Amino acid sequence: MNDFFKKVSLYVKEAIDASKYLLDGLSVTFDHLRRRPVTVQYPYEKLIPSERYRGRIHYEFDKCIACEVCVRVCPINLPVVDWVMNKETKKKELRNYSIDFGVCIFCGNCVEYCPTNCLSMTEEYELATFDRHNLNFDNVALGRLPTNVTTDPSVKALRELTYLPKGVMDPHEVPDSDSRPGKLPEEVYDWMISKDSKEDKPQTLPKN
Ligand code: SF4
Ligand code: SF4
Structure with a gap:
């Protein structure tokens, strides 16, 4: 008889606990019912980024003097400045420039310290790709005008x-x-x- 009462009391306790959890879940649902929506119907709607948003970096090849300041100030020495020394003119000749946005943390240091202002941060944030190697932008990709x-x-x-x-x-x-x-x-x-x-x-x- 004692066992029977124990089982019943355990069953009642579990039933009470279950209804408590159910009410907890429903309270979240009801809480959301009385608030205004915040959804942005991406990609048909998009929020305008803030004025100083740090998005994809834009680069102007013609203004770059291959000084490599951007590399030195970058916390992970990320920009790759590919240049050769012209022995006749004794000047650097820029061949290529690239930044891997799969690694970049968009801190903006390179943009801040570039002496010729050939780097700038754009509002572009849609960089998703199926292959992370596609995030390595060369000077042509970096020079594309931002959307x-x-x-x-x-x-x-x-x-x-x-x-x-x-x-x-x-x-x-x-x-x-x-x-x-x-x-x-x-x-x-x-x-x-x-x-x-x-x-x-x-x-x-x-x-x-
Ligand atoms: S700091 Fe500016 S000018 Fe110097 S290498 Fe980098 S991008 Fe070119
Ligand atoms: S934004 Fe920061 S992490 Fe990215 S390349 Fe420039 S300095 Fe390096």
Whole structure:
């Protein structure tokens, strides 16, 4: 008889524990039900990177003097400056320049210290590739003009997480009356269409 009661009490305890875990899970679900969405519908929508965003490095071959300052200031001596000494002119001749973005930590040291400003950081962050060796950019790849979210006609550029008020990053407990800073994707699209039909100027986003 004693065994029977023990088994029943164990079963009841387990049932109570299970319902507690279930309620814990559901509380997370309900918590998310009452917050505003933060989703960006990538790749159809993209957030505009901040002004000083450190993205893919752009390089101008013609301005480079092969001084190798960028190599010395790089924490991992990453840039490869391939040059030969011209014995007649006694000057360095630059052959190739490369940076492996699979290793680069985008600290910006090379850009900061380059004496001829031939390096700059762009807003480009879409560097994903199937083969990591493709991340080793030579001077031609580094010299390619960067893409820009705001000038790409195939994406809707978002200034901030559109559904939240300016400066708010936590989507919980934001009253419905608080206005959002950016436009919703469909509003941006409508604005672009209406502006396009009025004038032929290049597209820029409206100020909020
Ligand atoms: S610091 Fe600038 S100029 Fe000197 S090698 Fe590097 S990229 Fe070229
Ligand atoms: S950004 Fe930093 S890690 Fe990358 S190449 Fe320049 S100095 Fe090196």
